[in-house]
Amino acid sequence: MSVDATAFKEAMRRFPTGVAVVTSLRDGEPRGVTVSAFASVSLEPPTVLICINREARSYLFISTSKIFCVNVLSATQQHLAERFSGKRRERQFEGVEYTVDRTGAAVLRDSLMHVDCEVAEEHHVGSHSIFIGKVVSLGVEPGSPLGYFGGAYHDFGLGSDAS
Numbered sequence: 001m002s003v004d005a006t007a008f009k010e011a012m013r014r015f016p017t018g019v020a021v022v023t024s025l026r027d028g029e030p031r032g033v034t035v036s037a038f039a040s041v042s043l044e045p046p047t048v049l050i051c052i053n054r055e056a057r058s059y060l061f062i063s064t065s066k067i068f069c070v071n072v073l074s075a076t077q078q079h080l081a082e083r084f085s086g087k088r089r090e091r092q093f094e095g096v097e098y099t100v101d102r103t104g105a106a107v108l109r110d111s112l113m114h115v116d117c118e119v120a121e122e123h124h125v126g127s128h129s130i131f132i133g134k135v136v137s138l139g140v141e142p143g144s145p146l147g148y149f150g151g152a153y154h155d156f157g158l159g160s161d162a163s
């Protein structure tokens, strides 16, 4: 018995998540993609996972450069979630303020936190790849997170002191 894709999406929309932009860098060109499929995997060593559609442009950036940086967005950064989930081909970072950390992938200004990662493993699962990332650097900032629920962005109204 198989489950219909539309029903699956409808069900998954009922799981409230944060929103992150995963950045990568290939041949000096930055790329980013909006994701909700991000989780902590291990503490020793610090390890995270992301799930990326292999049809997304970002997929080739991450799989070939073997680096990525997860930027968790604050409620004031919905415009970045929209930009990096759009189908913009070029100048994706035009007007976006960012710095870099260890890997060289973009660290978006005012993100609630970033984890800069080297790809340790990639697993193909259906349409997506699970990338396991070894965290090589990180940073945190104060603020309230951007949320996603029911197919829409929300300010969950949660504060954070970044401590």
Ligand SMILES: Cc1cc2nc3c(=O)[nH]c(=O)nc-3n(C[C@H](O)[C@H](O)[C@H](O)COP(=O)(O)O)c2cc1C
Binding pocket: 019, 032, 033, 034, 035, 036, 037, 038, 051, 052, 053, 055, 056, 057, 058, 059, 081, 084, 085, 086, 087, 088, 148
């Ligand atoms: C809130 C939200 C969460 C998303 N989460 C993911 C995700 O976890 N993995 C993924 O591959 N795509 C995810 N997407 C879809 C990508 O952001 C979208 O397909 C994007 O256009 C891919 O861009 P690209 O083909 O230019 O790389 C999400 C989109 C939104 C709006």
